[in-house]
Amino acid sequence: MVTLKPRFPGELILLAQRDPLALFQCMAAAGGERGGEMVRAGIGPRELFLLNHPDLVRALLAYTGDALIKERALRLSRIVLGTGLVTSDGALHRQQRRLLLPGFHQRQVAASAEVMVALTQQRAAGWRPGEVIAVDTEMMRLTLEIAAKALFGAELRGEVGELQRAVLIALTIFDRHRNPFAELLNRLPLPATVRVWRARRRIEQTVRRFIQERREGGTASADILSLLLAARDEETGIGLTDAQIRDEIVTLLLTGHETTAVALTWTWYFLARHPGVEARLHAEVDAVCGERSPTFDDVKTLTYTRQVVSEALRLRPPVWAVSRQAVAEVEIGDYLFPRGATLVVCQYALHRDPAWWREPERFRPERFAAEAEPPLRKFTYLPFSGGPRGCIGEHFAWTECILVVAALARRWRLQAAEEEPIGLRPSITLRPDRPVRMRLVRR
Ligand code: HEM
Numbered sequence: 001m002v003t004l005k006p007r008f009p010g011e012l013i014l015l016a017q018r019d020p021l022a023l024f025q026c027m028a029a030a031g032g033e034r035g036g037e038m039v040r041a042g043i044g045p046r047e048l049f050l051l052n053h054p055d056l057v058r059a060l061l062a063y064t065g066d067a068l069i070k071e072r073a074l075r076l077s078r079i080v081l082g083t084g085l086v087t088s089d090g091a092l093h094r095q096q097r098r099l100l101l102p103g104f105h106q107r108q109v110a111a112s113a114e115v116m117v118a119l120t121q122q123r124a125a126g127w128r129p130g131e132v133i134a135v136d137t138e139m140m141r142l143t144l145e146i147a148a149k150a151l152f153g154a155e156l157r158g159e160v161g162e163l164q165r166a167v168l169i170a171l172t173i174f175d176r177h178r179n180p181f182a183e184l185l186n187r188l189p190l191p192a193t194v195r196v197w198r199a200r201r202r203i204e205q206t207v208r209r210f211i212q213e214r215r216e217g218g219t220a221s222a223d224i225l226s227l228l229l230a231a232r233d234e235e236t237g238i239g240l241t242d243a244q245i246r247d248e249i250v251t252l253l254l255t256g257h258e259t260t261a262v263a264l265t266w267t268w269y270f271l272a273r274h275p276g277v278e279a280r281l282h283a284e285v286d287a288v289c290g291e292r293s294p295t296f297d298d299v300k301t302l303t304y305t306r307q308v309v310s311e312a313l314r315l316r317p318p319v320w321a322v323s324r325q326a327v328a329e330v331e332i333g334d335y336l337f338p339r340g341a342t343l344v345v346c347q348y349a350l351h352r353d354p355a356w357w358r359e360p361e362r363f364r365p366e367r368f369a370a371e372a373e374p375p376l377r378k379f380t381y382l383p384f385s386g387g388p389r390g391c392i393g394e395h396f397a398w399t400e401c402i403l404v405v406a407a408l409a410r411r412w413r414l415q416a417a418e419e420e421p422i423g424l425r426p427s428i429t430l431r432p433d434r435p436v437r438m439r440l441v442r443r
Pocket residue numbers: 085086097151251252255256257259260263317318319322323382383384385386388389390391392393394396397
């Protein structure tokens with residue numbers, strides 16, 4: 001194990017607060033090629049461990065005990081997400097995951113495909129050739145509409161813009177988690193906190209409408225909302241409280257669209273800068289779909305489209321790191337971690353480690369082809385993490401990304417409206433640091 005040494009006292013504390021992505025990259029670099037499978041850094045009183053080798057990463061993700069919980073940043077986000085699947089731990093998490101899993105089965109995802117394509121086409125119906133759009137905002141609104149309809153059977157209609165703005169404000173809470181006094185700040189009526197409270201209330205207003213409409217309409221459906229409303233405790237027969245149902249819906253609505261919107265935004269960004277890749281993607285979409293809209297069955301045939309999305313997720317993983325906190329001493333791989341340790345897997349670093357990736361900074365979707373050389377090494381590519389806390393919506397997200405790209409690429413090219421490369425703003429997800437402006441060109 002290597003320990004990252006600060007160049008001056010307090011350097012690592014500063015870095016952890018200002019730019020954790022840079023800190024993890026420094027840690028990964030300190031590990032060096034193949035040598036450093038784990039790198040430790042002391043951040044004030046905290047001990048941070050970056051797990052940098054696929055075997056160690058696998059051991060961490062497979063862990064099922066109760067000695068590791070979600071890290072402080074996510075626990076702090078309960079102010080927005082409540083205690084839904086993302087922020088819960090232990091027995092409650094296992095119960096919630098069991099309850100929600102059927103809502104993400106293949107059959108359910110297949111049933112959502114039509115909604116994904118129809119809403120994409122509906123959004124693009126308002127596009128005009130030559131117009132410049134902020135593709136990040138456009139993708140957020142689209143994926144928000146898709147999540148509402150596919151998971152909860154609800155239309156967002158005219159409120160999508162307002163709701164998307166509320167979501168953006170609510171998510172600013174994640175930028176606060178680096179502040180050592182965040183717990184206190186979250187309870188004080190500071191202007192920034194009040195804005196977040198208000199945003200959560202705005203999101204809840206929509207979520208209440210979803211629940212009310214379903215209860216009044218009484219339509220039978222196999223979606224997530226029905227699962228939540230019908231859930232009964234095996235022993236007591238008692239259903240979920242309204243607050244529990246609301247937390248679960250807010251969690252899925254937020255995690256289920258923002259990540260996907262970021263993935264799609266970077267996919268368009270890379271496509272616009274790689275005309276050869278774009279041409280090959282167009283050829284595939286035209287050959288597979290012809291004059292009709294893409295369908296769920298096309299998802300497995302659109303292999304190059306999948307490679308393009310995979311490569312965008314490699315270079316710009318929306319969830320750029322996952323962290324766990326040890327609440328007791330815990331053994332992972334051959335290492336014993338002390339109580340209080342923070343264990344991190346940084347997808348952004350792992351996905352570009354020269355030990356596992358040839359020409360790691362190059363956008364080259366072909367590296368994900370089935371016959372590619374060298375073959376993909378397991379646990380070096382983890383945009384959806386894995387194991388019992390891996391992304392429950394992974395299959396949904398792949399289907400959505402591939403269908404949205406195919407449905408839009410049939411009719412449109414998105415051309416970069418600015419030459420300068422777009423930088424990164426690592427928040428809860430790896431967002432672009434400014435609006436991604438693109439010009440719409442009819443194909
Ligand atoms: C490209 C899109 C997406 C990416 C990159 C992504 C990535 C991830 C990752 C890395 C995790 C694990 C976080 C951790 O271990 O701390 C996660 C968890 C989760 N994701 Fe996703 N996700 C995406 C889309 C979705 C969608 C579409 C949904 C729901 C419809 C969803 C719902 C969730 C939930 C509920 C969890 C928590 C699971 C648990 O703790 O049991 N995600 N996601």
